Each structure stands twice: as structure tokens, then as C-alpha cells.
Amino acid sequence: MNRIGVIGTGYVGLVSGTCFAEVGHKVVCCDIDESKITRLKQFNIPIFEPGLEELVKKNAAEGRLSFSSDIAGVIKDSAVIFIAVGTPMSASGEADLSYVKEAARMIGRNMNTHKIIVTKSTVPVGTGRLLESLIRDNLPDSSQTFDVVSNPEFLREGSAIHDCMNMERAVIGAGNAQAAEAIAELHAPFETTIFKTSLESAEMIKYAANTFLATKISFINAIANICGKVGADVTEVAAGMGLDSRIGNKFLQAGIGYGGSCFPKDTYALKHIAEEAGYSFKLLEAVIETNENQRLLIMDGLVQSLGSLRGKKIAVLGLSFKPNTDDVREAPSLSLIPRMLEMGADVCAYDPIAIREAGQYLPDEVDYAHELYECVTDCDACVILTEWSEIVNMDLERVHRLLRSPVMIDGRNCFELDVMRAHQFEYHSVGRQV
Numbered sequence: 552m553n554r555i556g557v558i559g560t561g562y563v564g565l566v567s568g569t570c571f572a573e574v575g576h577k578v579v580c581c582d583i584d585e586s587k588i589t590r591l592k593q594f595n596i597p598i599f600e601p602g603l604e605e606l607v608k609k610n611a612a613e614g615r616l617s618f619s620s621d622i623a624g625v626i627k628d629s630a631v632i633f634i635a636v637g638t639p640m641s642a643s644g645e646a647d648l649s650y651v652k653e654a655a656r657m658i659g660r661n662m663n664t665h666k667i668i669v670t671k672s673t674v675p676v677g678t679g680r681l682l683e684s685l686i687r688d689n690l691p692d693s694s695q696t697f698d699v700v701s702n703p704e705f706l707r708e709g710s711a712i713h714d715c716m717n718m719e720r721a722v723i724g725a726g727n728a729q730a731a732e733a734i735a736e737l738h739a740p741f742e743t744t745i746f747k748t749s750l751e752s753a754e755m756i757k758y759a760a761n762t763f764l765a766t767k768i769s770f771i772n773a774i775a776n777i778c779g780k781v782g783a784d785v786t787e788v789a790a791g792m793g794l795d796s797r798i799g800n801k802f803l804q805a806g807i808g809y810g811g812s813c814f815p816k817d818t819y820a821l822k823h824i825a826e827e828a829g830y831s832f833k834l835l836e837a838v839i840e841t842n843e844n845q846r847l848l849i850m851d852g853l854v855q856s857l858g859s860l861r862g863k864k865i866a867v868l869g870l871s872f873k874p875n876t877d878d879v880r881e882a883p884s885l886s887l888i889p890r891m892l893e894m895g896a897d898v899c900a901y902d903p904i905a906i907r908e909a910g911q912y913l914p915d916e917v918d919y920a921h922e923l924y925e926c927v928t929d930c931d932a933c934v935i936l937t938e939w940s941e942i943v944n945m946d947l948e949r950v951h952r953l954l955r956s957p958v959m960i961d962g963r964n965c966f967e968l969d970v971m972r973a974h975q976f977e978y979h980s981v982g983r984q985v
């Protein structure tokens with residue numbers, strides 16, 4: 552009998568399934584997308600995540616990790632089933648639970664022994680209870696017992712393997728102490744802090760953690776916007792604040808706001824959960840609004856430097872929502888590049904990894920360069936949207952020489968001000984005066 556079955560081979564399912572195999576468990580990952588499973592069996596990994604391919608290959612070769620499109624079979628053969636399917640944002644802002652619910656119905660229909668069903672997907676408070684009743688309603692034999700546990704995931708794209716293998720805590724929410732203990736035991740090889748809660752609290756911890764981090768980012772961005780006007784430098788301010796251990800120095804990097812598949816979706820979802828609960832979460836609304844406005848700083852910088860954008864050629868460096876991933880969901884590039892085009896600019900874009908992904912969503916008029924220096928050649932301005940190390944470490948002298956005019960709009964504060972002054976750039980960054 553396989554120990555763990557994982558339904559859903561997206562970021563969360565694939566990374567956590569692989570890491571559970573790496574620490575010694577037997578894991579089968581399954582998905583309704585048969586072509587994805589066929590590709591995974593050939594070690595064709597659908598996402599760019601450093602270290603993932605090697606770890607998948609290693610664990611498959613050692614017999615602990617396998618892939619299957621037979622979801623019913625995987626359910627029947629597993630003692631523990633992780634639900635790691637997507638919960639995309641619906642038009643109203645709430646989490647769309649249709650994939651999670653379908654997974655629960657399938658689990659119910661294929662329940663043959665006592666199983667523990669663990670939700671890893673980010674789901675609104677109360678979903679665990681809803682899944683319990685959906686599973687129960689679909690049981691072939693109503694006397695069959697099972698438990699539902701919430702075990703939210705806290706990994707970051709781009710460092711997902713590291714975050715999973717070195718998890719700071721495992722939050723385990725359950726109504727049944729034995730089920731909680733069984734999931735705690737699965738985590739024993741990770742040597743992490745086990746934090747047991749109720750189902751509802753575990754579900755809330757995930758949203759509260761993500762929205763708190765989003766709040767930190769919007770807060771420092773708001774401070775940056777004031778710094779820029781009063782002559783302070785937000786990088787110094789953030790460093791000085793971060794020395795207070797009550798505040799901490801993480802997630803205080805000012806820029807053009809948060810993107811990705813989690814913070815934008817989860818902030819909207821919690822706002823919706825609060826509304827449903829009859830609470831108007833004004834603080835969270837301000838966090839979301841601050842983030843939406845923050846991207847527009849790039850356009851302000853461009854217009855300030857170039858005046859009209861009509862006929863101007865702009866180099867955009869960085870298309871993914873953050874470095875070390877090809878994920879462009881809610882990436883600033885997807886909203887800012889179309890705006891530049893609308894204002895009459897020609898855009899040439901470069902990203903070390905995400906060109907293919909971004910190209911699916913960006914207008915056809917965008918040109919793509921295969922190399923950073925080719926991208927900036929003869930451009931009227933260079934705009935940095937993602938702080939890839941290749942971009943942070945670029946040869947500034949060469950870029951200065953290749954640009955038609957030495958204008959750099961840096962949405963990620965990649966460079967020291969005195970360095971940019973020494974290179975005689977017209978340099979605009981976030982929350983720092985030139």
C-alpha cells in the first residue's frame with residue numbers, strides 16, 4: 552500500500568509530494584490532466600523551479616515517487632491523500648472551490664479503507680467541514696470512516712524545495728487527535744515545529760499569514776512613497792526598522808508591489824471571507840489598493856523622463872512576477888507593457904526564463920530579445936520589473952553605452968544610488984531620491 556497519494560501536480564502538489572518522497576515516504580502524484588502526467592513520467596517538469604527536476608528524477612529512480620492519471624486507483628491505494636488542486640480567484644474575488652470539491656467527491660466514491668484526507672490547497676475557513684460532508688455523501692458504504700485534516704503549505708516559488716525541506720512549521724488542523732498525530736508523524740523526518748490546531752484555525756492561519764506578508768509589503772511601499780518626497784531613503788528606513796526584532800527585516804523590500812499566484816488571490820479571498828462574516832476589513836482593502844497603485848510608479852518615472860512615450864523604444868527587463876520562476880501570474884509586466892504600447896511606445900522585453908510564458912499573454916507587438924544587452928540596445932529607457940540576479944549584476948557601463956539615452960527606471964531598487972550617479976544614469980528607483 553502506498554503511504555501518500557497527492558491529487559494535483561501544480562506547484563504545491565508536485566513540490567510537497569517530491570519532498571515527502573525525499574524524506575523516505577512512498578508517494579504517488581496524480582492529476583486529471585493526463586498529458587501532464589505523461590510528461591511527468593518522462594521527467595518533463597511543467598514548471599521552472601530550481602532543483603525540482605533533479606529531485607523528481609532521484610526519487611523516481613529510487614522507487615519512492617511515481618505519477619499516475621488513475622486518480623481512483625491512487626485514492627484506493629493510499630492511506631493518506633493530499634488535496635493540492637488549484638483554488639483560482641473567481642470573478643467575485645472569492646476562491647473557486649470546484650476542483651477541491653470534485654477531488655472530495657472522487658475520494659468519497661473510492662473510499663475502501665480508513666483514510667486521512669489532507670487539504671494542502673488554500674481554502675476558505677469552513678472548507679474542511681464542507682469536504683467532510685461531500686466525502687460522506689459519496690461513500691459507497693456509509694459506515695466507512697475517514698478524517699479530514701488541514702495542513703496548509705507555506706513554500707515560495709523559486710525557493711520551494713528549500714522551503715519545503717526546511718519548513719519552519721507544519722500547521723496541522725484536525726478535529727480528531729489521532730488523525731493529527733498521524734500527519735505529525737509523516738512530518739517527523741523534516742524535524743520541524745508541529746503546531747496542532749482546529750481545522751478552522753489552520754485554514755485561517757494560511758490566509759492570515761499571506762495577507763500579513765502582503766500588508767508588510769504594502770506598508771513599506773507606502774513608506775517608500777513618502778520617503779521619495781521628503782528626501783529619505785527607504786532602503787535605509789527598512790534596514791533601521793528591521794533591526795527591531797519585533798518588526799524583523801524580511802518582506803520590507805520596497806518596489807512595484809506584490810504579484811504571483813498567491814498574495815493577490817489570497818488578499819481578495821480574505822476580504823471576501825471577512826465580508827461574508829459581516830466584517831469590513833478596511834486595512835486589507837488599503838493593502839490591496841496600495842499594491843494596485845504601486846505599479847503605476849513605473850509609468851510616472853517613464854513620463855517624467857521621456858515626456859510623451861510615442862515613438863520611444865523601451866527595454867523591459869524581467870517578465871516573471873519574481874526571480875527564479877517562469878510564473879507570470881499577476882506579474883507587473885503583464886499590465887505595464889500593454890500600457891506602454893497604448894501610450895505609443897515600442898517595447899523590447901527580456902527575461903532569463905519567462906519569455907515563453909509571458910508571450911502567451913502579452914500583445915503581439917512586443918519584441919523579445921534573447922539577451923539582456925541586445926534588449927537595451929538603442930532604447931530610450933530601460934525599465935527593471937524583476938530583480939533576477941543576471942539583471943542585478945549586469946554590466947552597467949555596457950548598458951549605459953548601448954542605451955540611446957541613459958534612463959533607467961528601476962522598480963526593484965537593484966542598484967546603489969552612488970553607483971548609478973558614478974555611471975551617470977538618469978536613475979529612478981522606489982522611495983529614494985536621485
Ligand code: UGA
Nearest residue numbers: 704705706707708802803804806808809810811813872873
Ligand atoms: C507566497 C508566500 O511567501 C509563501 O509563504 C506562500 O506559501 C505562497 O505565497 C503561497 O501561498 O503559496 P510566493 O508568492 O511564491 O510565496 O512569493 P514571495 O516570495 O512571497 O513573493 C510574493 C510577491 O511579493 C512577489 O511579487 C515579490 O516581488 C513581492 N515582495 C516580496 C516584495 O515586493 N517585497 C518583499 O519584501 C517581498
